[in-house]
Amino acid sequence: MAKNKKVEVQNSVITKPPVVAVLGHVDHGKTTLLDTIRKTNIANREHGGITQHIGAYQIDVPKTLLKQPNYPNKITFIDTPGHQAFAEMRSRGATVADIAILVVAANDGVKPQTIESIEHIKKAKIPFIVALNKIDLPNINQEIVKKQLSKKGVNLEEYGGETPMVGVSAKDGTGIDKLLEMILLLNELFMVKQTENNFEAVVIESLLSKNKGITATIIVRSGSISVADDVVYENQVFRIRALINWQGHPLTSVTGGDPAEVLGWKVLPKIGSKVYLKSETEIMTSPAKVLTFPEKRNIIPPEGEDALEEQHIRIILRADTAGTLEAITSAVGNKVETISSAVGNISESDVLLAKTTKALIIGFSLKVDTRVLKLAQSEKVLIKTYNIIYELLDELDEVIEALRKGDLVEVFGTAKVLAVFNIKGETVLGAKVTSGRIAKGDQIKVTRNDEEIGRIKIKSLKQQKTDITKAETGTEIGIGLSGNMAVLTGDSIISIG
Numbered sequence: 001m002a003k004n005k006k007v008e009v010q011n012s013v014i015t016k017p018p019v020v021a022v023l024g025h026v027d028h029g030k031t032t033l034l035d036t037i038r039k040t041n042i043a044n045r046e047h048g049g050i051t052q053h054i055g056a057y058q059i060d061v062p063k064t065l066l067k068q069p070n071y072p073n074k075i076t077f078i079d080t081p082g083h084q085a086f087a088e089m090r091s092r093g094a095t096v097a098d099i100a101i102l103v104v105a106a107n108d109g110v111k112p113q114t115i116e117s118i119e120h121i122k123k124a125k126i127p128f129i130v131a132l133n134k135i136d137l138p139n140i141n142q143e144i145v146k147k148q149l150s151k152k153g154v155n156l157e158e159y160g161g162e163t164p165m166v167g168v169s170a171k172d173g174t175g176i177d178k179l180l181e182m183i184l185l186l187n188e189l190f191m192v193k194q195t196e197n198n199f200e201a202v203v204i205e206s207l208l209s210k211n212k213g214i215t216a217t218i219i220v221r222s223g224s225i226s227v228a229d230d231v232v233y234e235n236q237v238f239r240i241r242a243l244i245n246w247q248g249h250p251l252t253s254v255t256g257g258d259p260a261e262v263l264g265w266k267v268l269p270k271i272g273s274k275v276y277l278k279s280e281t282e283i284m285t286s287p288a289k290v291l292t293f294p295e296k297r298n299i300i301p302p303e304g305e306d307a308l309e310e311q312h313i314r315i316i317l318r319a320d321t322a323g324t325l326e327a328i329t330s331a332v333g334n335k336v337e338t339i340s341s342a343v344g345n346i347s348e349s350d351v352l353l354a355k356t357t358k359a360l361i362i363g364f365s366l367k368v369d370t371r372v373l374k375l376a377q378s379e380k381v382l383i384k385t386y387n388i389i390y391e392l393l394d395e396l397d398e399v400i401e402a403l404r405k406g407d408l409v410e411v412f413g414t415a416k417v418l419a420v421f422n423i424k425g426e427t428v429l430g431a432k433v434t435s436g437r438i439a440k441g442d443q444i445k446v447t448r449n450d451e452e453i454g455r456i457k458i459k460s461l462k463q464q465k466t467d468i469t470k471a472e473t474g475t476e477i478g479i480g481l482s483g484n485m486a487v488l489t490g491d492s493i494i495s496i497g
Contacts, residue, residue: 015070015071015072015073016072016255016256016257017058017072017074017075017076017256017257017258018072018075018076018098018099018183018184018186018187018257019076019078019096019097019098019099019219019257020075020076020077020078020097020098020099020100020101020183021077021078021096021097021099021100021101022034022077022078022079022100022101022103023100023101023102023103023117023120023121024102024103024104024113024114024117025103025104025105025108025111025112025113025114025117026113027105028103028104028105028108028111028114028133028134029103029105029133029134029170030079030103031079032170032171033101033103033131033133033168033170034057034077034079035170036170036171036173036176037059037077037176037180038057038059038077055078055079055205055217055246056076056077056078056079056204056217056219056246056259057076057077057079057246057259058074058075058076058077058245058246058258058259059074059075059077060073060074061073061074061075061180061184062177062180064177065177065180065181065184066184067181068184068188070188071184071187071188072184072187072257074257075180075183075184076219076257076258076259078096078097078204078219078259096202096204096219096221097124097126098126098187098190099126099127099128099129099183099186099187099190100117100121100124100126100127100128100129101128101129101130101131101179101183102114102117102118102121102128102129102130102131102154103131103133104130104131104132104133104145104149105133105134106132106133106134106135106137106140106142106145106167107134107137107140108134109144109145109148110145110148110149110151110152114152115152118152118153118154122153126190127162127163127186127189127190128163129163129164129165129166129179129182129183129186130149130154130156130163130164130165130166131165131166131168131175131179132145132165132166132167132168133168133169133170134169134170134171135167135168135169135174135175136169136171136172136174142167146158146159146165149165164182164186166178166179166182197222197223198222198223198276198277198280199220199222199223199224199225199231199275199276199277199280200220200221200222200223200274200275200276201218201219201220201221201225201274201275201276202218202219202221202272202273202274202275203216203217203218203233203269203270203271203272203273203274203275204217204218204219204271204272204323205217205271205321205322205323206265206268206269206270206271206321206322206323206343207268207320207321207322207343208268208343208344212263213263213265214263214265214266214267214268214269215261215262215263215265216261216262216265216268216269217259217260217261217262218259218260218261218262218275219257219258219259220254220255220256220257220258220259220260221256222256223255223256223277223280224253224254224255224256225240225243225253225254225277226240226243226252226253227240227241227242227243227251227252227253228240229277229278230277230278230279231275231276231277231278232275232276232277232278232281233265233269233273233274233275233276234269234270234273236266236267237278238264238265238266239264240262240263240264241263241264242262242263242264243260243261243262243263244260244261244263245259245260245261246259246261262275268322268343269322270322271322271323271326313335313336313337313360314336314337314338314339314357314358314359314360315332315336315337315338315339315359315360315361315362316338316339316340316341316346316350316353316354316357316359316360316361316362317329317332317338317340317341317342317362317364318341318342318343318344318345318346318350318361318362318363318364318366319341319343319363319364319365319366320343320364320365320366321343321365322343324364324365325341325342325343325364328362328364328392329341332396335396336396339353339354339357339359340353345363345366345367345368345369345372346361346363346366346368346369346372346383347372348371348372348375350372351372351375351376351379351381351383352375352379354376354379354381355379355380355381360382360383360384361376361381361382361383361384362383362384362385362386362392363383363384363385363386364385364386364387364392365386365387366385368383368385377412377436377437380412411436411494411495411496412436412437412438412439412442412495412496413433413435413436413437413438413439413442413473413494413495414433414434414435414436414492414493414494414495415431415432415433415434415438415477415479415492415493415495416431416432416434416490416491416492416493417429417430417431417487417488417489417490417491417492417493418430418431418432418476418489419489420487420488420489425484426459426480426481426484427480427481427483427484427485427487428478428479428480428481429478429479429481429487429493430476430477430478430479431476431477431478431479431493432474432475432476432477433471433472433473433474433475433476433477434473435473436473436495437470437471437472437473437495438458438461438470438471438477438479438493438495439458439461439469439470439471439495440458440459440460440461440468440469440470441457441458442457442458442495442496443455443456443457443458443495443496444456444457444458444493444494444495444496445493445494445496446485446487446491446492446493446494447491447492447494448488448490448491448492453485453486453487453491454485455496456481456482456483456485457481457482458479458480458481458482458495459480459481459482460478460479460480461477461478461479461480462477462478462480463475463476463477463478479493
């Protein structure tokens with residue numbers, strides 16, 4: 001009986017789907033490689049063709065590759081972004097994985113994030129395979145790449161080391177079966193047999209969903225859970241409301257090696273945190289802590305033209321997932337003063353906070369509600385949204401510099417000058433609003449033949465003889481300027497708030 005039980009445990013461990021992290025430099029073909037393996041087309045749906053989030057997927061191993069009885073019939077893959085800002089994501093992917101695939105483009109060789117990925121793999125102490133991608137391209141010299149890898153401490157099998165290398169083409173499918181077979185072989189050689197069957201999972205991504213509420217993707221390291229089970233996350237207990245696979249289909253349970261989206265969280269879980277079953281866990285009560293209060297800090301900036309020069313540029317940051325929020329926050333570092341950062345959509349309260357603190361709102365992979373945009377326009381708050389992280393980071397320095405110089409503007413409305421009057425020594429313009437809105441107190445930029453001739457504030461605004469505060473598209477208005485400017489009929493007015 002004892003022997004039979006031992007065999008059952010070993011078989012359950014060996015057949016557990018291996019978790020494979022796919023790492024490498026940006027644009028070396030990681031997601032495209034997974035597309036080919038999964039026969040999906042996710043890369044084309046990523047903004048800019050670049051993975052912005054960590055993702056987990058599971059495939060069925062082709063029956064032709066199940067050559068040994070102990071080979072698992074499924075493999076779980078973790079796709080990690082290649083941009084330098086996602087270093088923590090790559091590290092997390094490697095830490096959760098049993099095996100890694102280091103994707104290196106044959107035409108590009110070893111690059112900065114390739115080296116960083118090698119370090120993450122070594123730190124995780126897991127076996128890995130080098131997938132030399134894009135071998136279908138002409139004039140490829142594989143020997144150059146092999147030498148580059150050797151110099152970075154990758155001991156390739158053909159040079160007497162332990163790391164196999166497989167030439168592949170994510171584009172046409174060359175070498176994919178060989179790569180999968182190598183994963184199965186490494187899994188059999190290096191799989192560490194579990195001595196514990198208790199449930200443990202790791203959170204690899206979390207977000208706030210409009211339809212689902214708080215949701216997080218987990219990788220199950222051991223044991224199993226089912227819908228309606230009570231689980232523990234950082235001493236908080238919640239009941240699993242739903243389990244969903246990577247294709248969006250509901251699951252009743254998940255076990256070791258499986259990825260799953262979990263619904264039912266009470267708070268947004270931190271990336272990399274552990275999840276356990278309540279029935280298998282003793283919930284520890286933390287001792288009472290003496291509360292200490294930080295020194296008060298005035299987040300409302302001082303008045304005056306030099307305020308921006310004296311202070312950091314302030315931002316309010318909102319992102320679609322915890323992973324990207326973490327990556328952006330880490331990447332911007334001390335370049336800006338982050339007033340608030342959170343997962344979720346930009347709200348009206350964010351706009352009001354930005355107005356109070358004179359902050360710029362940055363949104364990543366988010367759609368801004370029309371009401372929020374209108375409020376931002378009314379309150380003269382600038383919102384910048386991005387879908388590709390390297391564009392955000394590349395533009396950040398330019399945005400900071402433009403804000404300091406006063407060159408970064410958002411157009412709130414435009415108008416065309418129909419007539420110019422001098423009334424009691426003051427310049428008054430007759431104009432028609434051609435787009436957006438023009439408001440009393442706005443700073444306007446006056447252009448002639450697309451060249452700026454000056455900037456000035458609107459002192460008063462009239463529609464016929466009635467004083468108004470704002471005029472919308474199509475309205476003819478009288479604009480009183482705060483000073484004199486040589487404006488001509490036909491000039492354009494651009495309200496920049």
